[in-house]
Amino acid sequence: MSAAPAAFEHPILRAATPQAWVVAACAAPDVLLIDHANCEKKAASTALSLMFAYALDLELTDKMSRLAREELRHYEQVVKLLKSLGIAPQRLAPGRYADGLRRLVAKAEPQREVDLMICGAIIEARSCERFLALGGAIGGAAGQLFAGLHAAEARHYKM
Numbered sequence: 001m002s003a004a005p006a007a008f009e010h011p012i013l014r015a016a017t018p019q020a021w022v023v024a025a026c027a028a029p030d031v032l033l034i035d036h037a038n039c040e041k042k043a044a045s046t047a048l049s050l051m052f053a054y055a056l057d058l059e060l061t062d063k064m065s066r067l068a069r070e071e072l073r074h075y076e077q078v079v080k081l082l083k084s085l086g087i088a089p090q091r092l093a094p095g096r097y098a099d100g101l102r103r104l105v106a107k108a109e110p111q112r113e114v115d116l117m118i119c120g121a122i123i124e125a126r127s128c129e130r131f132l133a134l135g136g137a138i139g140g141a142a143g144q145l146f147a148g149l150h151a152a153e154a155r156h157y158k159m
Contacts, residue, residue: 010125010129011125012121012122012125012157013122013125013126013129016129017126017129017130017133021130022130022133022134022137025130025134025138026134026137026138029138029142030085030087031092032134032138032142033078033081033082033085033087033142034082034087034089034090034092035092035095036078037075037078037079037082037089038092039095039127040071040072040074040075040078041071041072041075042098043067043071043074043123043124043156044067044068044069044071044072044075046120047064047065047067047068047071048064048068050064050116050120051064051065051068053113054113063159067156067159070152070156074149074152077145077148077149078145081141081142081145084141085141085142097123097126098119098123101119101122101123102119104119105119120156120157120159121157121158121159122157124153124156124157124159125153125157127149127153127156127157128150128153128154128156128157130146131146131147131149131150131153132147132150134146134147135147135148135150
C-alpha cells in the first residue's frame with residue numbers, strides 16, 4: 001500500500017508548480033537557463049526601480065541595493081554556465097506569470113508599494129519552490145546551479 005503524497009505547504013504559495021512544468025523545463029535546459037538569466041536581470045532591475053521609487057525609505061533602499069547586487073551575481077553565474085555549455089543567448093518572449101501579477105498592482109500609493117512588495121515575494125517564492133524541484137530533477141551543472149540558488153530565493157521572498 002503506497003502512502004498518499006504529502007499536501008503542499010508553503011508560507012506564501014497556495015499551490016505547487018505542476019510536475020508537467022518541471023518535466024518540460026528539464027527537457028529544454030537551454031531555454032530554462034536563458035530564461036533564468038533574463039529573470040535575474042529583471043529581479044535586479046526591479047530592486048533598483050524600488051530604490052528610486054521609494055528613495056526616502058532608507059531601510060528599503062538598503063535591502064534593495066543588496067538584493068540588486070545579489071541578483072546580478074546570480075545573472076553572472078547563469079551566463080558563465082551558459083558559456084561553458086556553449087549555449088548561445090537568444091531573445092525569449094516575456095513570461096506571463098510575473099506580468100499577470102504586476103497587472104494587479106494598485107496605481108496609487110500607499111497600496112502600490114505594498115502590492116509591489118507582495119508581487120516580488122510571490123515571484124521569489126515561486127522561484128524558490130521551482131529551484132528545489134529543478135535541483136533534484138535536472139542534474140548536471142544546471143541542477144547544481146538551481147540547487148545553489150534555492151537558498152538565496154528562500155531569503156528573498158521573506159524580504
